[in-house]
Amino acid sequence: MIFDHFEGLDWLAVLAATLAWYAFSTLWYSVPPMSTAWRAAAGIAPQERPPMSSLVTASLVMYFLATVVVALIVAATGTDTALEGLALGATFGLGFGVVGGIISQGVLQAYQLTEEKGGAYWLISFAHAIVGWSIATVILAIWD
Amino acid sequence: MILEFFDGLNWLAIAVATLAWFVFSAIWYSVPPISKAWQAAARVPPQEGPPLPSLMVSTVVLYFITTVVIALLVAATGADDVTDGIALGASLGVGFGLASALVGQLYEQKGGSYWLINGFNALISWSIIAVILALWD
Numbered sequence: 574m575i576f577d578h579f580e581g582l583d584w585l586a587v588l589a590a591t592l593a594w595y596a597f598s599t600l601w602y603s604v605p606p607m608s609t610a611w612r613a614a615a616g617i618a619p620q621e622r623p624p625m626s627s628l629v630t631a632s633l634v635m636y637f638l639a640t641v642v643v644a645l646i647v648a649a650t651g652t653d654t655a656l657e658g659l660a661l662g663a664t665f666g667l668g669f670g671v672v673g674g675i676i677s678q679g680v681l682q683a684y685q686l687t688e689e690k691g692g693a694y695w696l697i698s699f700a701h702a703i704v705g706w707s708i709a710t711v712i713l714a715i716w717d
Numbered sequence: 718m719i720l721e722f723f724d725g726l727n728w729l730a731i732a733v734a735t736l737a738w739f740v741f742s743a744i745w746y747s748v749p750p751i752s753k754a755w756q757a758a759a760r761v762p763p764q765e766g767p768p769l770p771s772l773m774v775s776t777v778v779l780y781f782i783t784t785v786v787i788a789l790l791v792a793a794t795g796a797d798d799v800t801d802g803i804a805l806g807a808s809l810g811v812g813f814g815l816a817s818a819l820v821g822q823l824y825e826q827k828g829g830s831y832w833l834i835n836g837f838n839a840l841i842s843w844s845i846i847a848v849i850l851a852l853w854d
Binding site: 574575576628631632635636638639641642643645646649650652656657660661664665667668669670672673675676 | 776779789794808809
């Protein structure tokens with residue numbers, strides 16, 4: 574069972590992977606031109622957000638949770654090279670990130686509840702999913 | 718490497734698991750009170766959607782892709798009983814479904830219960846899929 578690998582987790586590696594994934598996401602969505610393109614496509618106004626401290630804290634907790642699951646799967650599948658980590662991360666990114674994004678946003682667009690989001694939105698979100706997951710899996714795979 | 722398990726995938730099991738997920742989600746999002754809560758949170762007006770066939774076909778295709786990934790994980794982790802399947806599916810649901818839905822909610826400001834409904838849909842759906850794939854021989 575996947576939980577059998579819980580005791581063997583390297584928590585320093587999990588923490589490093591969480592922070593790397595979060596730092597990548599922060600840069601990805603906050604540095605122009607991608608940030609401005611994504612914000613415009615998603616129709617997000619900065620004023621609509623909750624306080625930044627709660628955003629950062631909640632995001633970090635969620636990224637940590639996701640990274641623990643990634644770490645369990647990395648351990649359970651015996652993923653221990655950068656190439657294997659990349660394959661696993663890209664698979665996660667495609668199967669969960671890209672598909673999840675298309676389903677959630679696609680439904681809203683189909684019902685015309687959100688403006689048509691151009692290619693930039695999809696490209697930025699999908700590339701983020703695949704690269705972000707891959708960063709976490711590669712760090713966890715090669716950490717010894 | 719995870720992709721090495723691709724050749725050994727049971728495509729009939731994947732098709733059944735995909736359909737089970739689709740049926741579960743169709744019920745999840747169309748039966749009150751969850752359907753009403755989701756419609757309110759997502760601001761979906763009842764019976765004003767696009768022609769159902771195109772939405773259904775694209776959803777099944779996308780579900781199929783995720784099911785293939787879960788099948789690879791089931792094979793790579795050696796999950797082969799109900800407990801293994803539930804553990805894997807619930808882990809994916811919590812780590813990827815609930816967590817990513819909440820992060821999306823924080824930044825994209827959808828309805829309050831939107832992430833919870835979608836997140837728990839992922840948690841239960843992926844557990845169903847993982848159990849089917851783990852048990853199928």
